[in-house]
Amino acid sequence: MTADLWRPSATIEALRQRAALLADIRQFFAERRVMEVEVPVISRRATSDPHIESIPAQCSGASAYLATSPEFGLKRLLAAGIGDCYYLGKAFRQGEAGGRHNPEFTMLEWYRCGWDDHQLMDEVATLLSQVLDIRQVRSLSYRQLFLHELQLDPHSASDKDLARCVEREMELSFSPYDRSESLDLLMSHRLEPAMGEGITLLYDFPAEQAALARVTADKQGTQVARRFEAYVGGLELANGYWELTDSAEQLRRFEADLDYRRINGHTINPFxxxxxxxxxAGMPECAGVALGVDRLLMLAGGYESIEEVIAFPIERA
Structure with missing residues (x-):
């Protein structure tokens, strides 16, 4: 046993900065009359997202799971009539580790009734600008970014074109599993590092990457996912949607997630x-976004690792 593992990995100054950031976030929403709410962090249901794994638990002799996000609880509150609301607290994901990840982390998630993704993008930019004191903000579509950096239209390019682009742009020991993996690899390894300084808001993702966002036609008539991501200096901070409200489509997507899990040998949990x-029952039209608070604090304080802004990361928990 190492004698100093009782100590926090973050300095006391970093923990003071964390407390100030949480207070600033709450003040931001208080000024806008957005209500803070609590939802369970332990649930009888797990995530169906094939790219995220829930952490299992036991509760009263039955299987349970630590929440990977507050999303489902917040949407149930929205359907019950809570109105504009936010959650600021813990979320948990299996296998999350590294300089930017910890299995237990702090998430900010909020919803605006009657808004679409572009209105919410503006509010995300306002919050990030205030916290990070950044005035440089640019918004561009997923297509515009790919065309500018790779001379490739991600919506119309064939699967083979995307795979060839991956092979050309990076050295990998494997081939992409499918179209979506090719796009993700290009984004994470090639495009995010090229974003430069300032806040970048990326919108209109490929329809196959809709997750829980609605799909509509863009100005070119292409079906796109009405979701956005916010980056600062190439670091992803937030992921937002113009939320899907169609229950039948939501069920279809859950079932598609489970099919993907079965085919790829992933754990199948109750969704x-x-x-x-x-x-x-009728969830109102709304837009929602999730933001990683630990990463935001890393940027605000100039820290290199998530361990510098968490008192007790998993190795010390």
């Missing part, structure tokens, strides 16, 4: 069918 019921 959140109560969200489908909430959508059937």
């Amino acid at each position: 959140e069918e109560r969200l489908v019921s909430a959508l059937q």
